[in-house]
Amino acid sequence: MSTDTREAIMGAARAAVQTSGYTALSFRELAKDVGIKSASVHYHFPTKGDLATALAARYADEAQAYLAELLESQQSHDQLLDTYVAVFRAALERDNRMCLCGMMAAEYDELPDSARVEVERFTAVNTDWLEKVFSSRHPKASAEKRHARALAIFAAIEGAQLVARGRGNIAFFDQIIAAYKDAGLFS
Amino acid sequence: MSTDTREAIMGAARAAVQTSGYTALSFRELAKDVGIKSASVHYHFPTKGDLATALAARYADEAQAYLAELLESQQSHDQLLDTYVAVFRAALERDNRMCLCGMMAAEYDELPDSARVEVERFTAVNTDWLEKVFSSRHPKASAEKRHARALAIFAAIEGAQLVARGRGNIAFFDQIIAAYKDAGLFS
DNA sequence: ACCTGAACACCGTTCAAGT
DNA sequence: ACCTGAACACCGTTCAAGT
Numbered sequence: 346m347s348t349d350t351r352e353a354i355m356g357a358a359r360a361a362v363q364t365s366g367y368t369a370l371s372f373r374e375l376a377k378d379v380g381i382k383s384a385s386v387h388y389h390f391p392t393k394g395d396l397a398t399a400l401a402a403r404y405a406d407e408a409q410a411y412l413a414e415l416l417e418s419q420q421s422h423d424q425l426l427d428t429y430v431a432v433f434r435a436a437l438e439r440d441n442r443m444c445l446c447g448m449m450a451a452e453y454d455e456l457p458d459s460a461r462v463e464v465e466r467f468t469a470v471n472t473d474w475l476e477k478v479f480s481s482r483h484p485k486a487s488a489e490k491r492h493a494r495a496l497a498i499f500a501a502i503e504g505a506q507l508v509a510r511g512r513g514n515i516a517f518f519d520q521i522i523a524a525y526k527d528a529g530l531f532s
Numbered sequence: 533m534s535t536d537t538r539e540a541i542m543g544a545a546r547a548a549v550q551t552s553g554y555t556a557l558s559f560r561e562l563a564k565d566v567g568i569k570s571a572s573v574h575y576h577f578p579t580k581g582d583l584a585t586a587l588a589a590r591y592a593d594e595a596q597a598y599l600a601e602l603l604e605s606q607q608s609h610d611q612l613l614d615t616y617v618a619v620f621r622a623a624l625e626r627d628n629r630m631c632l633c634g635m636m637a638a639e640y641d642e643l644p645d646s647a648r649v650e651v652e653r654f655t656a657v658n659t660d661w662l663e664k665v666f667s668s669r670h671p672k673a674s675a676e677k678r679h680a681r682a683l684a685i686f687a688a689i690e691g692a693q694l695v696a697r698g699r700g701n702i703a704f705f706d707q708i709i710a711a712y713k714d715a716g717l718f719s
Numbered sequence: 720a721c722c723t724g725a726a727c728a729c730c731g732t733t734c735a736a737g738t
Numbered sequence: 739a740c741c742t743g744a745a746c747a748c749c750g751t752t753c754a755a756g757t
Contacts, residue, residue, distance in 0.1 A: 447694060450695060452552075464698050494711050496704065501691050511634075511637025521680070
């Protein structure tokens with residue numbers, strides 16, 4: 346099936362980007378993983394930038410679907426945030442992987458505009474969700490305050506993941522998250 | 533002067549890494565910038581990994597010297613943190629650049645161990661300094677608490693820079709920092 | 720001590736050619 | 739519709755050769 350080939354390429358590419366980055370991603374290595382020739386990868390994704398765009402778009406779509414479902418689970422504010430944080434923790438647990446869009450934010454300069462738009466959308470999906478969660482606890486906070494806090498929580502978690510990855514030690518992630526809670530950032 | 537050549541390579545390389553990342557760094561482009569041939573770059577830095585190590589080591593050294601001097605300036609707690617945050621902001625102001633070690637943390641998988649050690653040292657230099665600043669305001673806090681808070685502040689600022697870079701808009705950095713302060717993370 | 724040209728195996732991309 | 743081999747200009751690295 347050719348659709349499966351496209352899916353296989355995206356799967357292998359996502360893992361590679363989250364582990365080594367978009368710039369380090371190789372069409373020839375990708376082709377080997379999937380069992381085709383590198384020229385064939387270009388049939389499915391004309392350029393590397395097109396692949397980056399498709400990866401980020403799917404990543405944003407999946408986050409949106411996951412978070413929408415999570416919000417319906419009727420967990421408490423604290424439980425929702427714990428589950429949210431656990432997603433970022435799980436990436437580190439899998440071979441020290443990083444959030445795909447966090448990685449792409451670092452590699453911003455190498456991305457085509459079409460991929461940057463998807464990175465932006467992923468951020469919006471996350472901060473919109475955090476804003477909803479935060480608003481249910483602080484209904485009296487101003488819209489600006491809620492929005493800024495949601496963005497801050499997202500950035501803080503991305504930073505915790507980045508720093509922990511740079512130490513190659515997930516214990517740092519846990520320590521940082523605990524300190525965020527202790528300081529009241531999540532409350 | 534050959535020492536100047538080495539310095540010129542490091543200067544051009546640092547700017548390139550902070551803008552485009554270590555993986556995207558090209559010895560051939562670097563050679564053009566400096567006015568030599570790419571084979572000559574290898575005379576000064578045998579491998580790309582050696583260059584990464586030298587860049588990160590100098591970055592950590594410079595941070596250590598700068599922060600030691602800053603601590604002696606006898607500014608208030610709030611002023612010190614504002615000055616500290618301004619350093620990360622200044623990177624974004626210069627062509628959306630990122631902290632060299634934040635970038636390298638994302639590219640962790642591509643780095644030799646010798647460079648990873650320097651990224652770790654940069655983190656330690658920053659968190660040690662933040663711990664001192666935080667301790668002067670909260671002398672009664674436990675050592676664990678102070679250390680965790682210092683690490684959290686560092687990670688949060690790195691995350692703010694990463695997210696703002698991914699949006700290509702420094703206004704997000706300012707908004708996130710303001711929300712950190714509002715939540716009490718810096719206090 | 721410092722630089723270079725040439726070679727090697729890599730890389731993304733293109734394209735004519737296959738099925 | 740999907741894949742391929744061959745070519746192109748790139749890349750890091752090595753090394754014998756220059757000054």
